[in-house]
Amino acid sequence: MKRSLNTFFALSTLLIFVGCSSLQVTEESVANQSVAGVSISSKSTATQAVLANAVVYFEYDKFNLTAKSIQALKGVSDLMQRNSKITLSIEGHADERGTREYNLALGQRRAESVANYLISNGVQRNRLSVKSYGEERPLALGSNDSAWSKNRRVELK
Amino acid sequence: MKVNLLIFSIILFPTLCFGELFLEITKGSEDPYKVAMIPFEGNSRLSKELNSIMQNDLIRTGEFSILDEELLLPIQIIDDELVYNDWKLLGMDYLVTGKIIKTDNSLDINYEIYDIHKKRKIRSSKVFGIPNQIRQLAHYTSDGIYESITGIKGIAATRLLYVNEIKDSKSVSIYKLMLADSDGKNEKNLLTSTEPIISPSWSPDGKRVAYVSFETGMAKVFIQDISSGKREAVLSKDTQISSPSWSPDGKYLSLTLYQDGNAEIYILRLRDRTLTRMTKQYAIDTESSWSPKGNKILFTSGRSGSPQIYELDLRKLNPKAKRLSFEGSYNAKASYLPKEEGIIFVHRADDGLFHIALKYKKENFIRILTEAKLDESPSVAPNGNMVIYGIKEGDLSMLAGFSLSGARFKLPASLGEVREPAWSNFLR
Numbered sequence: 254m255k256r257s258l259n260t261f262f263a264l265s266t267l268l269i270f271v272g273c274s275s276l277q278v279t280e281e282s283v284a285n286q287s288v289a290g291v292s293i294s295s296k297s298t299a300t301q302a303v304l305a306n307a308v309v310y311f312e313y314d315k316f317n318l319t320a321k322s323i324q325a326l327k328g329v330s331d332l333m334q335r336n337s338k339i340t341l342s343i344e345g346h347a348d349e350r351g352t353r354e355y356n357l358a359l360g361q362r363r364a365e366s367v368a369n370y371l372i373s374n375g376v377q378r379n380r381l382s383v384k385s386y387g388e389e390r391p392l393a394l395g396s397n398d399s400a401w402s403k404n405r406r407v408e409l410k
Numbered sequence: 411m412k413v414n415l416l417i418f419s420i421i422l423f424p425t426l427c428f429g430e431l432f433l434e435i436t437k438g439s440e441d442p443y444k445v446a447m448i449p450f451e452g453n454s455r456l457s458k459e460l461n462s463i464m465q466n467d468l469i470r471t472g473e474f475s476i477l478d479e480e481l482l483l484p485i486q487i488i489d490d491e492l493v494y495n496d497w498k499l500l501g502m503d504y505l506v507t508g509k510i511i512k513t514d515n516s517l518d519i520n521y522e523i524y525d526i527h528k529k530r531k532i533r534s535s536k537v538f539g540i541p542n543q544i545r546q547l548a549h550y551t552s553d554g555i556y557e558s559i560t561g562i563k564g565i566a567a568t569r570l571l572y573v574n575e576i577k578d579s580k581s582v583s584i585y586k587l588m589l590a591d592s593d594g595k596n597e598k599n600l601l602t603s604t605e606p607i608i609s610p611s612w613s614p615d616g617k618r619v620a621y622v623s624f625e626t627g628m629a630k631v632f633i634q635d636i637s638s639g640k641r642e643a644v645l646s647k648d649t650q651i652s653s654p655s656w657s658p659d660g661k662y663l664s665l666t667l668y669q670d671g672n673a674e675i676y677i678l679r680l681r682d683r684t685l686t687r688m689t690k691q692y693a694i695d696t697e698s699s700w701s702p703k704g705n706k707i708l709f710t711s712g713r714s715g716s717p718q719i720y721e722l723d724l725r726k727l728n729p730k731a732k733r734l735s736f737e738g739s740y741n742a743k744a745s746y747l748p749k750e751e752g753i754i755f756v757h758r759a760d761d762g763l764f765h766i767a768l769k770y771k772k773e774n775f776i777r778i779l780t781e782a783k784l785d786e787s788p789s790v791a792p793n794g795n796m797v798i799y800g801i802k803e804g805d806l807s808m809l810a811g812f813s814l815s816g817a818r819f820k821l822p823a824s825l826g827e828v829r830e831p832a833w834s835n836f837l838r
Contacts, residue, residue, distance in 0.1 A: 276531055277558060282538040283546040283567075284837055288589060288598040289639030314716070349802075350764065352743040352756050352786055353608050353830070354653045354666065355710055355717050357629060358673035358694040361650065365671055384628045384650060385668075389606035394805060396784065 309367055309407040313348070316362035318370060326367065329409060330374040342410045343367050345385040346392075348401035353387055360385030360407075367407045431594030431809070431821045431828065435469055440816065442475040443559055445504045446482060446497060450519070452510030456544060460510065460519070463548035464555070466593055467566035471556065471795070472817020477502060494529045502526050504559055508551070517541045521551055523558050533558040545596055550838065565791045568592045569834045570798065571600075571610040571619055572809060576826035587621060589636065592791075592833075594809075594821045600634060601641075610832045611654045620644070620654035620663060631665055644678060645685075655699045655707075664688070664698035664707055675709055677724075688722060689731070699745045708734070708753060710742040719744040719755055735769070737776050743787065748794040756786055766799050768814075779812060789833045800829040 307329050309322040318326070333339050345360030345367075364383045372378055393400035447465065450457045468474040483496055497505055508521030517540060523533040535554050539547045546567065553564030574586040587601040587610060601607065605624035612619060620633050629650045634641035645651055650668035657664070663678045667685075673696045675688040689695040693712040700707055704724075711720050711731065716739045720731040735741035740758030747754065750771070757767035757776060766780040766788045780799065788799040798811040798821075807829045809821040821828065 277533045277535075279533070279535040279554065280538070281536075281550065281838065283543050283550055285637075286543075286546065286596075287637040288600070289635075289637060290599040290601070291634065291639045291641060292602040349784065351717070351740060351758075352697065352710070354697045355694065355712075355742050357608075357650075357652055358666070358668075358696045358712075361668055361673060362694065386606070386624070387608075387629075389608065389624065396802060396805065 307409050309363075309409075310402065311363055311405040311407075313350075313401070313405065314359070316359060316366050318366050323370065326370050327374075330371050330376055333371065333376045333380065334374075340380045340382070341371075343381055343383045344408045344410065345383075346390060346404055346406050346408070347385075347388045348404040349388045349391065349396065350401065351388075353389070357385050357387030357389075360387045363405075363407050367409070431590060431597065431823055433466065433470070433594050434820045434822070435466075436818045436820060442473055443504060444475050444477065444502050445506060445555070445559070446477040446500070446502045447506045448482060448485065448508075449479070450508035450510050450521070453512050456510050456512065456517075459544055460548045460551070463545055463593070464552040467549060467552035467564075468556065470593065470811075470817070470819055471564075472813040472815045473556075473560060489524075489531065491529065494524075494526055497526045504555075506555055512541065515540060517543060517547060519547050519551055521554065523555060545591060549591065549593075553838065562795060563793045563836060565793050565796065565833075565836075566592055567838050568792060568836060569616065570594070570809075571612065571621075571830075571832040571834070572828050573607050573610065573830040574823060574826055574828050587619070588828075589619075600636065600639075608830055609653055610830055611656055612832055612834045613656050614658050614660045614835050616834045616837045620656060622652045622654070631663070633663075644680075645683065653696050653698060657700050658702060658704040664700065666696040666698070675707070697743045699743075701746050702748050702750055708744045708746065710744070716740060717742045719753065735776075740764070741767075745788070745790055747790060748792060751794075754788045754790050754797055756788065766797060780810075782810075785810075787830050789831050791833045792836045796833075798831040798833055800831065 307325045309325060343364045345364030347356035347360045364385055368381045368383050371381060391404045393403040447461060449461055465476045468476060485493055503526055505524040505526060506521060508519055511518045519537045521535055522531055525532045537547050537550045549566035552566040556564030570590050570592060572588055574588050576584050585603045585607045586599055587607050588597055589600055590597045603623060603625050608622045610619055610621040618633055618635050620631055622629050623632050629652045631644045631651045631654045632641050633644055644663060647669060651665055653666040655664045661680060663680060665676050665678055666673050667676050673694045675695050675698045677686045677688055691713050695709055695711045697710040698707045706724060707722050709720055710717050718733055719735040719741050720733050722731050723729045738757055742756045744753045744755035752768055752770035754768050756764055758764050763783045764785050765778045766785050767776045767778050769776045782801040784802045786800045788797050790797050796811055796813045798809055800807055801810045807827040809828050809831050812818045
């Protein structure tokens with residue numbers, strides 16, 4: 254048999270019938286398994302100065318703003334209206350419970366809630382960029398209510 | 411088979427730990443096939459290694475118990491009435507013998523399986539390899555043994571993808587996308603990044619992987635060729651893109667795109683990168699996953715007010731999503747069993763804890779299969795007999811698995827956290 258590295262696999266199965274009993278006879282080659290690794294280091298975070306650092310918190314599984322978070326966001330929209338050069342990155346996060354992809358979407362909804370509030374208060378959409386880290390960037394470690402409540406948040410940068 | 415209550419609780423630490431994962435088999439099934447494995451003839455060091463890998467493979471399935479080496483009978487001629495009777499007295503169901511043939515540039519294995527009760531040889535096979543492929547040769551051999559005895563294709567020669575997060579001395583996280591054999595050994599690093607990596611997904615031929623990387627500061631889906639390392643973003647759009655799932659024919663990726671201000675499912679044709687929108691809903695739609703035949707997708711939607719599992723029939727024009735989960739307020743990340751006889755998913759129970767659950771199509775109730783607190787990311791082996799998933803023990807995440815026959819195992823890492831397992835297709 255030829256042992257070329259390119260031979261991905263070769264498998265032959267033969268059933269020999271002897272009376273009523275069958276014997277399975279096979280021949281195969283194992284697959285080539287070459288692997289190339291890649292290393293990337295992402296660009297340092299944007300050099301944009303942090304103009305506002307409000308954090309908005311959310312209830313479990315929810316993305317609606319609470320009365321308290323609306324108070325905090327009022328200050329942000331006032332600041333944005335006074336200074337038309339400010340742009341904001343709005344980052345949504347979730348706690349670790351539930352699935353990662355659903356939490357990514359939930360974080361996005363939370364960030365959109367904040368963006369929509371600012372837009373309804375006169376901030377132009379093109380000054381806001383919205384994204385989510387889901388549960389991938391917890392602020393507080395641990396699997397308890399206190400850590401979870403700190404992690405269900407939107408950060409403004 | 412015999413009703414023999416044999417629940418063993420053994421921990422197998424292989425002597426050669428060159429991978430970062432350690433396999434712990436915590437429970438076997440209650441009625442295993444009993445197999446005697448005669449050490450293979452040939453190079454004794456290789457024979458020992460081969461034997462230990464194969465025993466691990468078979469025991470991990472939960473369906474086998476292997477006779478202790480000290481209890482093996484000294485045998486000369488196998489195909490003999492008396493010899494069969496001796497093995498029968500030892501309670502064995504099957505006997506495996508074999509030979510290792512090594513040259514400078516080849517390493518081959520010949521093996522044979524005997525049915526002790528039927529008193530005949532049931533398999534005679536050859537596996538061809540090269541000298542550094544001992545693990546793979548062992549996995550092919552165990553898969554042959556598994557298939558001959560159970561009638562189901564073995565999964566020892568399949569592979570796993572997962573994410574390993576390691577914190578450095580300053581608590582800064584490094585994320586690694588890893589590839590390993592199904593037993594956690596032979597680990598290879600596919601990607602190292604300072605930003606999170608989630609949702610790895612295999613191409614059906616096992617040659618490429620898709621995953622979500624945050625390296626640009628935003629979730630994006632990449633495709634990477636395993637052997638060359640060549641990688642590319644699947645779309646150049648300025649929006650979050652996540653949750654890739656490969657169609658069974660390899661021609662499409664289903665994805666979640668956020669360009670509509672909300673998570674919606676799209677299907678991307680890889681040949682020309684054309685996108686077809688599949689959901690249009692104010693609520694979250696994500697975690698799509700193809701049916702084995704490629705004619706349906708499962709996904710998670712928040713349209714009912716809580717995450718639930720839905721199915722879309724792709725053969726229909728403007729298909730209407732059909733809800734599949736009704737029990738409990740959180741059911742997500744579903745995937746089909748290989749024969750579409752049921753779905754495996756994440757379920758939040760009444761106690762608020764997250765478990766892996768199974769619902770057969772024919773049944774109107776769900777089966778909860780795991781008992782930790784925050785079980786997630788289930789991935790079904792291609793033969794449908796095993797599931798690997800992520801668990802949290804204390805503050806540490808690790809991989810765990812179970813077979814539908816009741817066996818359980820864990821794969822903790824020597825360093826950092828492991829999560830997001832994805833089981834490959836058959837690679838043989």
